Amino acid sequence: MTSPASELITLDADGVLTLPVSTADNGTALDHDLILAGTRALLEVTRGVREAGAILLTGTGKNFCAGGNVARFAAADDRGEYLRGLADDLHYFIKVLYQTRVPVVAAVSGWAAGAGMSLVLHADIAIGGTGTRLRPAYPGIGLSPDGGMSWALPRTVGAARARHIIMTDQILDAQRALDLGILAEVVDDADVASTAQATAATLAAGPRGSFAAVRDLVHASAGRTLTDQMDAESASIAGLSVTSEGVEGVDAFLAKRAPDFRGVR
Template sequence: MASDLIRVDDDGVLNLTISTGDAGTALDHALVLESREALRAVTRGKLEAGAVLLRGAGKNFCAGGNVAAFAAADDRSDYLRGLADDLHSTIEFLYETELPVVAAVKGWAAGAGMSLVLHADIAIGGRATKMRPAYPGIGLSPDGGMSWLLPRVVGAARARHIIMTDQILDADRALDLGILSEIVDDASVEQTAHDVAAGLASGPRGSYRAIRRLLHHSATSTLGDQLTAESASIAALGSTPEGVEGVDAFVAKRAPDYAAARR
């Protein structure tokens, strides 16, 4: 990986930094591309990780797209299509890895930044965390999957209201809506999010992959299809080293050692 902002740490967490202090913590296109390559490497078995941590390196998680770069483009339509396509292919690889995703949502998460928070399984915010769709403010429409995910999180009517009126959601409101999972002190957002991701990386990775897969497909499955998928999934996990270790540890009244089971 070309940048230490995109790395797997000793805890097995794939850190994907999506913004820096440059350009006002706007979404960094180069880092999006680096993130895509790292996620692609995971799906190809060339990079091992147990969880993903989405983060920003500046004061905000991500303040949205780089609007100054939009304005400077010779062909704005072509430029925006390229940015959106690159972001969307990165998100597709994020799902293909089937790794649990944690977001460290400090400061602002606006525009594409808010979209990325919605893709996290667990989003940790601080008291100063704020979210905003931001697209109507510059005469554009959502990207990054916001129009698909926000209705599924908060309901279709509420999603229309939030996006069309460009609402600013403070941390408490985002928590109530289910966008944030937990609020901690602002200074603790990064560490708490990393600790959660590290805990997931050290846990039963096959279980987490299956949970994420089942939850993702449930949106378009019938109850019958979902029950069939659940039966197949739990049966398959029951004979894996992690599944055997988890059950045996429970019976023996000891803590499971999933890392040893994977070796």
């Protein structure tokens, strides 16, 4: 039976799988049901049940995601057990997000706080608006990060700067987030959703094997030596050169035409 959360998840004709992470309910807090439904959809991608060429993370309210639902934290009979369950479910969502090997775009309208900021950090391309704001938020309620923030933020801005941002609970405006490399592009607030959608559609139409390899190489690079990374690059580029997309890309270049990656899948 389809759940209400599942009905908000869409896969369009371009191959863009849209996964909302919050709604206008509860002040655009992270929606647990959406995270569970999103995980199920991502697992279908990894199993080949859904064929997605790009994933779009978004919110359906005025904010991308204002963080966890603190009121529910406080109301839980056992806060520790409740928060552990929420964190584990969010972390499984993120693990499967990486396992899809599909490019991830985030449409970051309004606030991305707490777990919302964590999710932005896992996007390959995060599009923000001039009014976008990001904030760790955890120290403000006496908690520590989840959602992989303590892993992703140091890899984006450096360990010292990550500690500073999280411990002082900095509010990062759009320009600061762009300068730090957290946001890839900043557009007018009214254009965030359409720009992110167009970016995801462009990726979905592109060379999916190439994008999957780029994600794999970049994500693995932090744990490899230069020699090991170059060995991985050699194996990857050689393998892609004999795929249908690799052949099409080279042939199109030589013929001075635009490659048709969609047509050779």
